[in-house]
Amino acid sequence: MDRYTVAQVHELAIQDKQRLECARGYYGLKLYADAEAELSNASPFSRSRTDFLELRSLIYAAKGEWLESLLCADEIIAKEPDNAMGYILRADAVRQLEDGGLRAAYKILADVVDKFHDCLTPKYNLACFACASGNLRTARKWLIKTFRDAIGTEYQGFYQNLAFYDPDLKLLWRELSRINEVALRLNQRAALQDDTATVKHWA
Numbered sequence: 001m002d003r004y005t006v007a008q009v010h011e012l013a014i015q016d017k018q019r020l021e022c023a024r025g026y027y028g029l030k031l032y033a034d035a036e037a038e039l040s041n042a043s044p045f046s047r048s049r050t051d052f053l054e055l056r057s058l059i060y061a062a063k064g065e066w067l068e069s070l071l072c073a074d075e076i077i078a079k080e081p082d083n084a085m086g087y088i089l090r091a092d093a094v095r096q097l098e099d100g101g102l103r104a105a106y107k108i109l110a111d112v113v114d115k116f117h118d119c120l121t122p123k124y125n126l127a128c129f130a131c132a133s134g135n136l137r138t139a140r141k142w143l144i145k146t147f148r149d150a151i152g153t154e155y156q157g158f159y160q161n162l163a164f165y166d167p168d169l170k171l172l173w174r175e176l177s178r179i180n181e182v183a184l185r186l187n188q189r190a191a192l193q194d195d196t197a198t199v200k201h202w203a
Helices: 006-028 032-040 050-062 066-079 084-097 101-110 121-132 136-150 158-163 167-202
Strands: none
Touching (some): 006 050, 050 066, 050 084, 066 084, 084 101, 084 121, 101 121, 121 158, 121 167, 136 158, 136 167, 158 167
């Protein structure tokens, strides 16, 4: 095995960071071969890092290579079980690979969604899986939670806009404005309860 000095490892880390950023840029432009080339040229220290695995899984998914995407996702989960992205990627791949994939994908995220309370994507994806399965009541519940929890964050409005064009949510497109109104009311009610509790505490 090659031996590296501390200075060489530091230099490789800088180069690998640049390669990852380039690969992300290529991925955004749908130049998947170029993105894969950048990742493949990374040092052995970085190829198995979770941020590299995440992008590789996304590239495989974009190309419809779902088994390869799943293998990357499983490796992320094994390395970092507290990384929500591993489960998100795994659910997307399982949806495509298995008979009854929507139900299996839903279960993957439903089993961990409480673990990632501050992460909005699992909730949004649960809404998508439920709606695509025809379970509109459950889909509404998860969309309301997603929209409500996004309020006051950098993602406020992002998931609402995404939902209006998401084919998984087609059955709920006409209801999205109403769902957002409910989320806003629930947020306001929670804020009022917090204010009331604060007043009682200091009274």
